[in-house]
Amino acid sequence: MTIYITVFISVVLLVLFISEVVIPYILRRYKKAQDTRATEISATLEESFIFWEKKRMLLFYIFPFALSALGFIIARHYVGIFIGFVIGLIMPNVVIGIAKRNRLKQFRSQLVDTLMIISSSLKAGLSFLQSIEVLCDEMPPPASQEFNLILSENKLGVSMEVALKKLRQRIPTEEVNLIVTSILIARESGGNLPLVLSRLTDTIRDNLKLKEKIATLTLQGRMQGIIMMILPIGFAYFVYKQNPGHFDVMIQTELGRKLLALVVCLQIVGMILIKKISTMRA
Numbered sequence: 289m290t291i292y293i294t295v296f297i298s299v300v301l302l303v304l305f306i307s308e309v310v311i312p313y314i315l316r317r318y319k320k321a322q323d324t325r326a327t328e329i330s331a332t333l334e335e336s337f338i339f340w341e342k343k344r345m346l347l348f349y350i351f352p353f354a355l356s357a358l359g360f361i362i363a364r365h366y367v368g369i370f371i372g373f374v375i376g377l378i379m380p381n382v383v384i385g386i387a388k389r390n391r392l393k394q395f396r397s398q399l400v401d402t403l404m405i406i407s408s409s410l411k412a413g414l415s416f417l418q419s420i421e422v423l424c425d426e427m428p429p430p431a432s433q434e435f436n437l438i439l440s441e442n443k444l445g446v447s448m449e450v451a452l453k454k455l456r457q458r459i460p461t462e463e464v465n466l467i468v469t470s471i472l473i474a475r476e477s478g479g480n481l482p483l484v485l486s487r488l489t490d491t492i493r494d495n496l497k498l499k500e501k502i503a504t505l506t507l508q509g510r511m512q513g514i515i516m517m518i519l520p521i522g523f524a525y526f527v528y529k530q531n532p533g534h535f536d537v538m539i540q541t542e543l544g545r546k547l548l549a550l551v552v553c554l555q556i557v558g559m560i561l562i563k564k565i566s567t568m569r570a
């Protein structure tokens with residue numbers, strides 16, 4: 289009887305220790321880590337003029353636990369919890385990448401109008417700095433934000449050459465690199481900058497049209513890639529729901545597990561190859 293009482297007291301004390309000390313400590317550490325991460329993410333987004341409210345940033349706390357619960361519901365196994373938690377930790381980076389790509393795409397779509405405004409202002413007799421001021425007044429974000437930052441840096445004493453090079457670093461695209469390089473060369477050599485920008489406008493317009501055409505032509509390949517990525521997983525899930533013991537021979541035997549690992553590796557390689565083939569490098 290004494291043994292049972294001792295065991296009971298030990299279990300109660302252990303539960304109290306875990307609930308009162310261990311779990312709060314883990315939650316505090318997790319909150320601190322997520323706060324640091326949210327601050328870093330917010331700073332990264334603000335560099336690209338993407339401002340998110342704190343309510344949206346709080347989603348980064350919820351993602352791992354929500355996807356862990358979803359993984360457990362789908363898989364009915366602790367592995368699903370682990371996979372869901374890992375995906376939840378990765379998800380913020382995916383969301384940030386999508387936001388940056390969307391902003392980059394929007395900026396690229398404004399390049400032709402941007403160059404036309406600067407070129408027209410230069411032809412009207414304005415200086416390059418005044419032309420950028422006209423651009424900031426006429427164009428919507430993100431073009432106005434980026435060039436307004438150039439103006440702000442120039443007013444603080446940063447040379448125009450350095451400010452343009454920083455623009456090239458913030459917007460690492462082929463078109464921006466071409467624009468900045470052409471402007472710097474024209475300013476150093478005393479070339480006809482309005483003529484250079486007019487030719488750049490035609491070049492970039494043709495380049496964007498070509499990229500849009502290529503994206504349209506490769507759309508079928510990208511759709512096939514998505515279907516081929518989803519089809520094996522969907523088929524395996526359907527077969528498992530119909531006959532849960534169908535894959536026992538693959539899971540319970542050494543050869544079956546090796547074949548499954550090989551299949552997963554080949555599936556990943558196929559996904560990467562299809563993405564490489566059907567995606568045009570910007």
